[in-house]
Amino acid sequence: ILAGYYILGFSIYSSILLAGLFASQTLIAYPIVNKLGIARDKAVTIAVGGTVITDTLALLLLTVIVGMATGNVDDTFWWRLGISVLVCILIIVVLFPIIAHWFFKLCSDNVSQYIFVLAMVFLGAFLAQLAGLEPIIGAFLSGLALNRLIPKTSPLMNRIEFVGNAIFIPFFLIGVGMLIDYRAFFRDWESLEVAAVMIALITVAKFIAAWLTQKSFRLSKDQRTVIFGLSSAHVAATLAAVMVGYNVILGHTPDGEPIRLLSESVLNGTILMILATCIVSTFATQRGAHNIAVKNALQTNDEEKSRPEEHILIPVANEQSVDELVGLSATIKRAKEPNGLYALHAIDNRVDDPNMEKRARKLLDGAAKTAAAGDLYLQQLLRYDVNIANAIVSTVRERNITDIVLGMHQRTPGSTALPAIPGIPGIPGTSGPGIGKMVTDVLSQSNVTTFIYSPAQPLSTIKRHLVIVPPGAEKEAGFQMWLQRIRQLARNTGAKVAFFASDATLQHIRPRRERKAPANIGFVPFDRWDDLPSLEHDLRDDDCLWFVMSRRDRVSYHPAMSRIPGYLEQVFAGYSAVLVYPVQAGATDRYL
Structure with missing residues (x-):
């Protein structure tokens, strides 16, 4: 002035x-x-x-x-x-x-x-x-x-x-x-x-x-x-x-010029x-x-050197879920790396049907276009094999895959209901078939971080991600791997992420320097794994539930995990959900 x-x-x-x-x-x-x-x-x-x-x-x-x-x-x-x-x-x-x-x-x-x-x-x-x-x-x-x-x-x-x-x-x-x-x-x-x-x-x-x-x-x-x-x-x-x-x-001036x-x-x-x-x-x-x-x-040079190069495999079989699976894969990977995405469609080698290959090519092309729209390169893989699980496991080995992003198994109408869980009427038992036989076979034969995604709404409209972590999760070999993916999700989407875990586990989830914790990441003490349906009181319309799982007889396994797919069908119906299976020491003897 x-x-x-x-x-x-x-x-x-x-x-x-x-x-x-x-x-x-x-x-x-x-x-x-x-x-x-x-x-x-x-x-x-x-x-x-x-x-x-x-x-x-x-x-x-x-x-x-x-x-x-x-x-x-x-x-x-x-x-x-x-x-x-x-x-x-x-x-x-x-x-x-x-x-x-x-x-x-x-x-x-x-x-x-x-x-x-x-x-x-x-x-x-x-x-x-x-x-x-x-x-x-x-x-x-x-x-x-x-x-x-x-x-x-x-x-x-x-x-x-x-x-x-x-x-x-x-x-x-x-x-x-x-x-x-x-x-x-x-x-x-x-x-x-x-x-x-x-x-x-x-x-x-x-x-x-x-x-x-x-x-x-x-x-x-x-x-x-x-x-x-x-x-x-x-x-x-x-x-x-x-x-x-x-x-x-x-x-105006006397000469008529504007002031x-x-x-x-x-x-x-x-x-x-x-x-x-x-x-x-x-x-x-x-x-x-x-x-x-x-x-x-x-x-961060030493940390980056210790982290393997990201290779994310996306098995695609349903045209409706392709975009969401690619979108989730893009948000959990490092933003600066345009490569490392693989889309796989497996065809039974005993079936001779040219229409199946045409449909497979259409699915893979759709996945590639979705990735390209986000400035990412996705490699298309079409494989003939005896079954889908075997094709996925073989690709994991051949391509040095670090993460798998799968769609949640959906039971078709009229299929045989699963046996009820004692004490919880109306909720089917899910100790394997609840997530599908194919996914069960993949988990039993491979040992990479696996995300099983059930999208109820577009990922971009999710306002909060609630990550429920079991006690002892910090003792698993793949703890830092899936945790890094969740942090990438928070950075890339800007949505709020809340970790629900015991105090002992939260100590390992929180950054060593509290001031370095992103503003959109929160931590909530949680010890109600025996009463997971009580989480419904904490849910809002635009939440996504992330359950960190474990294979049986491992350090972080909890009996309630066998009932989670059933809860997703009944108690948490209408919410997007992701089941996270981390890398676990000795989890798959066949694979190792």
Whole structure:
């Protein structure tokens, strides 16, 4: 404000609006930190949160200053602005996620989902404009509201990022470049003077803010550089504000020239400022993020070396469940590895039916397309064998498979009911046949982490994952393997994950450094394995149950595990569920 009023000689309203331009910021360099894998670093989180608050307040300031400069502020202005802004924010933040959740449950077509997301973003921008705000605020809030429903490894997110990076951002930057009148720089020095003052002040101010943040939160120098880099770029909100100020005409000179709230020199200076700050932001973010990524890589180098390369096998047999099985496989794997997925369809070699191979090819092609939409490569495997279990076990050995993602066995109507469990009327016994003979054979002949998935709703609409862990699970050989998969699920989907386990087991599940625990992972003491149906009281409509299982006579085996498939059919009917069978020492003598 002082620089605009005293150095540049602007009016007080123009100076305040200019200060709003200085305050706003654009995360133009965010793809850099995302690509380097430090998007969840504390410095990045602070910068993103600061951008949300700063841009919103800066654009609100724009609305107020324009109203005051044009004389439209009266006693009812503040009430109208406050109520309209509150209603707009409530609709976008509260109602939009509910509508999106309903739509994603109802519609699984990727094109329709993308069109829906665009429609919601444009609707949010329109509502913000009706409320007296800049449309960019509504679009920004819409993105925040829909973000949790779109996993970053999903095909929908891949489409959004591709179209944004390939079309929207280039056209936006082209539009910015076309606004500048380069002849103004040759007519006088005013535009260059304004640009120099703006660039110098903004760079110094953002660096001071980053330095104060570093001292307040005890961050490293590289984290300070990242905060400075992310917050120093000025593009979207700045351009929106300067265009509004430029189009506000306060009067006319005796020569008939319009007197604008922000002059043409400020518009041209802003374009130069955008160019300069984007360059500074990119180089600063790249430098700080690279150093942080290198340090993180050195710290986790030994851990990564000890972890085997991921090879996830997805046996496909049902066209309706292919997309969900591929989706689950994508969310439990490391996001930076596009390879390592295998889809398998087995055909009985005693059957001579060409239609079976055509159907198999169709299933495998569908799985490959789903993976490709998420920027992943899936290798198709068609195998003739004596039975499905033998084909899966043989592929596990040949391809060095680390994980299997299977669909839950569904009993066909009219099939023979399983014997009832004593003391629990109406719930069938499930000591093997409840999960299907094929799955039972696979578990008895292989020793890799196996996920048996029963999707009741799309994975993207799941809000909470409840992981029920048996006592002694930490003593199993594959404990860290499945635990790492659950953590990847939390990172890739953003959904909440709650571990239900005994106090002794929770000590091994919690990170060694409590402050490093992700915000969306919780821990609940649980010792009611003899009364698993009581979990129904803790369930919500959009929960997914994860039961960590064990083969018989192993360290973590509990008699209640034999009844869990029956519970899923009766007590927990309508909920998505995953049975996790970890690697266990001595579990399969034939395999070992």
